[in-house]
Amino acid sequence: MHKKRTHPVLLVRPASSCRRRGVLQAGILRLPCALGRGGTSIFKREGDGATPVAKMQLMQMFRRDRRLAQVRSALPGRGIRQDDGWCDAPQHPAYNRPVRLPFAASAEAMRRHDHLYDLVIVLDWNVRQRLRGRGSAIFLHCAKSGYEPTAGCIAIAPRDFIRLQAYLRPGVALEVRR
Structure with missing residues (x-):
């Protein structure tokens, strides 16, 4: 009898002291993380600032220039270009898809002036079944200093991507719990 091979799950739980911060668990690692300004939600809606309570596959990785070059991953990915964006206009056919800027509808710029998107892992929230x-644009990305809340993503310290890199591969899921 063959055992079914299981992939690891990255588990995120809100901190007991603050619903906008959490702990990302990967094997024996426990990493602090930032969550959405709206905490977590099982009823995620566009613009609510909440991190969805869900199990989401790691889909692809984007990297700005050669930043965090020491982080290796078997996830498909590429560098972030100047004109890369992500559509956040619910009525547009490209909703929750990568787009080229300038874009006629609302879209988030992927090449930011801060360092939040130096490394971005796209999570399968509302992507495959939109x-x-x-x-x-629910991503795992770099955190602001002090782990300030995100707009709904999960964010970790840049150095923690290095510690997490063994888990950044196809088949791995990130599960946010309440």
């Missing part, structure tokens, strides 16, 4: 208004 529903208008259920939320877009």
Whole structure:
């Protein structure tokens, strides 16, 4: 009898002291993380600032220039270009998809002036099975100093991507719990 091979799950739980911060667990690692300004939600909606409570596959990785070059991953990915964006307009056909800037509808710039998107892991929240208004651009990305809340993503310290790199591969999921 063959055992079914299971992939690891990155587990995120909100901190007991603050619903906008959490702990990302990967094997024996426990890493602090930032969550959405709206905490976590099982009813995620576009613009609510909440991190969705869900199990999401790691889909692809984007990197700005050669930043965090020491982080290796088997995830498909590429560098972030000057004109890369992510559509967050629920009524547009490209909703929750990468787009080229300038873009006629609302879109988030992927090449930011801060360092939040130096390394971005796209999570499968509302990507493969897209529903208008259920939320877009849910990523694992670099945290602001002090782990300030995100707009709905999960954010970790840049140095923690190095510690987490063994888990950054196809088949791994990130699960946010309440």
